[in-house]
Amino acid sequence: MESQILSRIPLKNLMDLKIDFAFKRIFGSERNKSLTIGFLNALLQRTGRNTIKEVTFINQEVGGEYKEDKQSRLDIVVKTQNEDYINIEIQLTNKNDMFKRTLYYWSRLYNSQLHRGNGYHTLNPTITINICDFTLFKEHAHFHSIYRLYEKTTLQRVQPSDDVLEIHFIEMDKFLKAWLMGELNPIEDMLAKWLLLLGMVDRRKQKVYEDIYKVLEELAMKDIKLREAFEAWQELSQDPESIIAYESRVKYIIDQTALIDDAKYHGEQAGIEKGRKEGFQKGMQEGIEKGIQKGIQEGFQEGMKAIVKKMIGKGNSNDEIMELTNLTVEEIQALRQEED
Structure with missing residues (x-):
């Protein structure tokens, strides 16, 4: 019975969650806030006291605009209960000067916090997450790269209270390669679960990884958040207006x-x-x-x-x-x- 719930529609009809429109509908809506929190905690490795418990969405676009404004920015910006600012963006193509572009958008979000009359001490940690559907760093094999400020000689990070810059790159092709090579354990690796969800359907290649689906379906029987993500995903993939916009x-x-x-x-x-x-x-x-x-x-x-x-x-x-x-x-x- 439960297995049927997770396969109400053909897998080929599921939206590719690496398409920014679909990603934002799942992870950028108030309705699915718990999924956003679960995804961020897994990606940022937040546990214990550092766990993200609440987020507020900032500058969300209105759903109807996608039909006319196909170039509207479809990234997700949230503020946590500790007032950390986090920007999540899907990158489908390797644009020139990717790192400079990332720093530019990071600086805009960081700068937006400073209002007239406030001191610099009011600026809060700002995190940028780029989920890339291509290889960005050819010099290394790991799929999750994290950049912070550090001292050149000692390699010591700045003090946690001043650790305002954090940039993440997830390279999906490297992740899928690691999965196919048997190097990942989604039972123990929380981030792997979410990335398998993103990597299961590839719309541009007209490909569905059925082996990934079988693993996720089994995991969803015990993982309520993953199950909720599946249900939201299938619901979105069957909504007529969302299909047109997608x-x-x-x-x-x-x-x-x-x-x-x-x-x-x-x-x-x-x-x-x-x-x-x-x-x-x-x-x-x-x-x-x-x-x-x-x-x-x-x-x-x-x-x-x-x-x-x-x-x-x-x-x-x-x-x-x-x-x-x-x-x-x-x-x-x-x-x-x-x-x-």
């Missing part, structure tokens, strides 16, 4: 990824041809190599400009364009003037 978001993500890939491909092809000509004129192999690299860069930039102009024409804001392309405000404004 599919719209998936299409937008795929289209934008294709635009970037297309611009990069055409830029590389044009750059290679231009580089060959420049290299031939110089008559040296060094000239060919430098010309190709220069041409690739210039071709990619031209392709990126074309994408930005399309986004400007559709009415996208500077922040939305910055997030996708990593261009500066000044560069975007210059392109806007070209369009005028």
